[in-house]
Amino acid sequence: MIKEKEHTEPKSEDTNQGPIIEIIDLHKTFGEDNTILKGVNLTVNKGEDLVILGRSGSGKSVTIKCIVGLIEPDQGEIKVFGENILNLSKEELNEMRVKIGFLFQSGALYDSMSVRENLSFTLRAHKRDLSEEEVESEVIEALESVGLGDAIDKMPSELSGGMRKRIGLARTLILKPEIILYDEPTTGLDTITSREISELILDIKNKQKTASIIITHDMACAKMTADRIMVLKDGVIHAEGTYEELEKDEDEWVRSFFE
Amino acid sequence: MILNLKNTFAQIGDVTLFAKRFFKEVFIPPYEAKEFLKQCYIIGYKSLPLVAITGFIMGLVLTLQSRPTLVKFGAESWLPGMVALSLIREIAPVITALICAGKISSGIGAELGSMKVTEQIDAMEVSAINPYNYLVVTRILACTLMVPLLVFFADAVGILGGYVGINIHGDVNFYRFLTQIIQSLGFLDLFPATIKTFFFGFFIGMIGCYKGFNAANGTESVGKAANSAVVTASLTIFIIDMVAVQITDLFF
Numbered sequence: 438m439i440k441e442k443e444h445t446e447p448k449s450e451d452t453n454q455g456p457i458i459e460i461i462d463l464h465k466t467f468g469e470d471n472t473i474l475k476g477v478n479l480t481v482n483k484g485e486d487l488v489i490l491g492r493s494g495s496g497k498s499v500t501i502k503c504i505v506g507l508i509e510p511d512q513g514e515i516k517v518f519g520e521n522i523l524n525l526s527k528e529e530l531n532e533m534r535v536k537i538g539f540l541f542q543s544g545a546l547y548d549s550m551s552v553r554e555n556l557s558f559t560l561r562a563h564k565r566d567l568s569e570e571e572v573e574s575e576v577i578e579a580l581e582s583v584g585l586g587d588a589i590d591k592m593p594s595e596l597s598g599g600m601r602k603r604i605g606l607a608r609t610l611i612l613k614p615e616i617i618l619y620d621e622p623t624t625g626l627d628t629i630t631s632r633e634i635s636e637l638i639l640d641i642k643n644k645q646k647t648a649s650i651i652i653t654h655d656m657a658c659a660k661m662t663a664d665r666i667m668v669l670k671d672g673v674i675h676a677e678g679t680y681e682e683l684e685k686d687e688d689e690w691v692r693s694f695f696e
Numbered sequence: 697m698i699l700n701l702k703n704t705f706a707q708i709g710d711v712t713l714f715a716k717r718f719f720k721e722v723f724i725p726p727y728e729a730k731e732f733l734k735q736c737y738i739i740g741y742k743s744l745p746l747v748a749i750t751g752f753i754m755g756l757v758l759t760l761q762s763r764p765t766l767v768k769f770g771a772e773s774w775l776p777g778m779v780a781l782s783l784i785r786e787i788a789p790v791i792t793a794l795i796c797a798g799k800i801s802s803g804i805g806a807e808l809g810s811m812k813v814t815e816q817i818d819a820m821e822v823s824a825i826n827p828y829n830y831l832v833v834t835r836i837l838a839c840t841l842m843v844p845l846l847v848f849f850a851d852a853v854g855i856l857g858g859y860v861g862i863n864i865h866g867d868v869n870f871y872r873f874l875t876q877i878i879q880s881l882g883f884l885d886l887f888p889a890t891i892k893t894f895f896f897g898f899f900i901g902m903i904g905c906y907k908g909f910n911a912a913n914g915t916e917s918v919g920k921a922a923n924s925a926v927v928t929a930s931l932t933i934f935i936i937d938m939v940a941v942q943i944t945d946l947f948f
Contacts, residue, residue: 505822531824545819548811562825565726605819612823 808908
């Protein structure tokens with residue numbers, strides 16, 4: 438049963454300026470009968486951190502991959518900054534993608550490039566007129582914002598899982614996105630590193646005023662970062678509310694996430 | 697059976713579209729010159745030792761194997777010309793291309809396959825960087841340019857191997873050896889053989905890129921992409937060679 442809940446007022450101060458992301462009736466089927474999304478509706482307001490919870494395979498990652506155009510939905514609308522991204526041309530979609538950062542579960546660093554090159558490659562692709570010094574300065578600034586200024590000359594193979602995610606985040610931040618989508622940012626990390634990543638997400642939100650969607654199974658991360666939580670079940674949003682509200686939800690299945 | 701046939705045709709269609717995209721995107725900026733030069737270095741320079749060894753052995757063995765037959769007919773003096781012609785027209789292009797299929801095509805297939813599996817290609821896509829332009833166009837161009845150069849190198853080293861082979865049983869002056877080769881070679885020996893090496897290079901790069909770029913999810917698919925790239929590229933080399941020989945025969 439799908440529960441209709443009123444949107445809860447988010448914690449942050451900047452969240453009352455209308456939705457920055459609006460997903461309406463999103464459907465996606467893989468193959469002939471593997472239906473993952475059966476009508477997802479969600480909104481994210483400016484400066485808001487929305488956490489999406491759900492079991493593995495419930496379509497959380499598919500939903501955020503649809504937002505950046507990595508997966509094409511079968512039906513529905515995805516409005517980002519008021520524009521339906523499904524109607525955009527390739528060039529317009531790329532312009533939109535610059536405003537949307539995406540942190541992959543594995544960090545997805547380019548293995549053949551050093552940390553410096555991972556960041557400068559992304560930056561140069563969009564700002565070809567920057568001088569070497571300007572690129573270097575922005576790379577260092579982005580790395581310092583994730584606390585890894587000294588890893589600049591390392592190769593991805595020399596980094597730990599947590600460091601890879603931080604560098605992945607720095608690579609996302611270097612384009613100064615207005616929205617960041619986090620795909621399981623703390624998965625596979627120990628408790629301390631997970632907390633550091635969660636603090637970093639919170640820090641980025643506070644300093645850069647970004648809106649975020651965070652896909653996670655890590656309830657500690659959800660508690661720290663979420664202004665609002667949505668629970669995805671059977672391809673639809675099953676429950677919605679703040680951490681405190683959902684923790685005491687009448688639905689046992691929803692409560693099971695918080696136990 | 698029918699399903700397999702259908703899949704084969706579907707794949708041929710996919711490869712054709714993939715190649716068509718290359719001809720479209722190769723002219724669209726940004727031009728990734730740095731990555732192209734890096735690929736030229738990896739594909740060309742790093743393959744030199746392997747091509748040198750095989751080229752030398754090809755020339756040496758061909759000379760040693762052909763010599764007894766030519767001696768029987770009293771045509772030993774034709775040996776330098778025959779070895780050079782065989783190497784330049786057929787053996788060096790095909791063997792070098794097969795080596796490149798094994799080394800380069802599988803390498804590209806594994807590299808791009810691994811990038812696909814670890815979401816690095818998706819990461820480029822979401823950063824609004826065109827992964828096809830950066831990864832595929834540069835590699836196919838580098839292969840198309842480097843394989844003919846490697847074949848020229850294999851020709852030269854193979855001829856050197858032939859000279860060593862001849863001198864195992866006799867004493868031939870290097871200047872005389874070279875003169876005999878130059879006298880026996882014509883434009884039509886070099887031109888079609890060179891043209892086909894560009895096709896070899898293009899398909900070696902294209903098949904490696906296609907297999908890697910379209911690898912399924914999961915680490916197993918990386919191995920499959922590399923393996924499939926070698927098999928398909930090797931088979932394609934023989935088919936191109938057959939077509940090239942027929943065309944050469946028809947027009948020249």
